[in-house]
Amino acid sequence: MKLLVTGGAGFIGSAVVRLAVERGLDVVNLDALTYAACLDNVASVADRPEYAFEHADIRDRAAIDRVLETHRPDAIMHLAAESHVDRSIDGPGAFIETNVTGTYNMLEAARSYWTASGRPETFRFHHVSTDEVFGSLGPTGAFTEDTPYDPRSPYSASKAASDHLVRAWGETYGLPIVLSNCSNNYGPFHFPEKLIPVIILNALAGKPLPIYGDGSHVRDWLFVEDHADALLCVLERGRTGRSYNIGGENERSNLELVRTLCEILDAKRPRAEGSYADLITFVTDRPGHDARYAIDPSRIAGELGWRPSVTVEEGLERTVQWYLDNEDWWRALQGREGVGTRLGQAR
Structure with a gap:
């Protein structure tokens, strides 16, 4: 199989690229290399004959058409997206352009390519999305695939829109689509503006460890390599x-x-005095912060036999050790736009 991965230099996309190449798939990595992307994420497979990179933007339909015609993939996994909720509060336009218009471009390019190829039944367009499209849960319950959509942020609204577009292209045009919605990812190569890397890197620098509100917001944590x-x-x-x-x-x-x-x-790296927990600082919550997310994974377990293999305790230990061992990687990213700055406070 030849697989086209959009956003393959990002956090989740690069995990997919690395795993797919290791499993013997031919992989084409299409990425615009925006602020959160890093080609070092795929350095371990960059010289493999199964791997190819295309510097292209999903907002550019002509570029997508060129990549599809050049590489002739058997499947597309669409991960390219703006994904940081705080950034979506400050600048929602980029999320509409990339997550909505970009997904539309991918669907139309895929439909044209699939049709011109004789509409092969084996082709797949896999759209990767988030559990945030479902809104916020109370103390109990979990999201299923039938949970009504109720997005609360510009980010989740843009991803909800993209999900709807994908389903519509499947129903209206017969494009062979599959979708997935995931819980919060973490692990190696996580861009240093998200909660877990922020906490690790602030702790190592002796800075306050910021937690929104009272810290009671609940998330279901998925190790990125399990997700891939x-x-x-x-x-x-x-x-x-x-x-x-x-x-x-x-x-x-x-x-x-x-x-x-x-x-x-x-x-792993004790402070000279006291615990890193002494640095915990509660900060003003962000607008519209969802209280709880939880996934019911019964369908993927029952139909496909998949379950996560990494507990959160094991995954967090592996993640911390990775950041301790890869200082050159994260230091190079700390100077990028917005990193280390409090975002998402607009009302």
């Missing part, structure tokens, strides 16, 4: 037209999560 495995499973074995929720089955409040990270750092 699940995405390839959905791509290869998922039913056409079907959506699959992918979760880590690891719910933690933000405060619990940060305290666990502090305990790991205390053991």
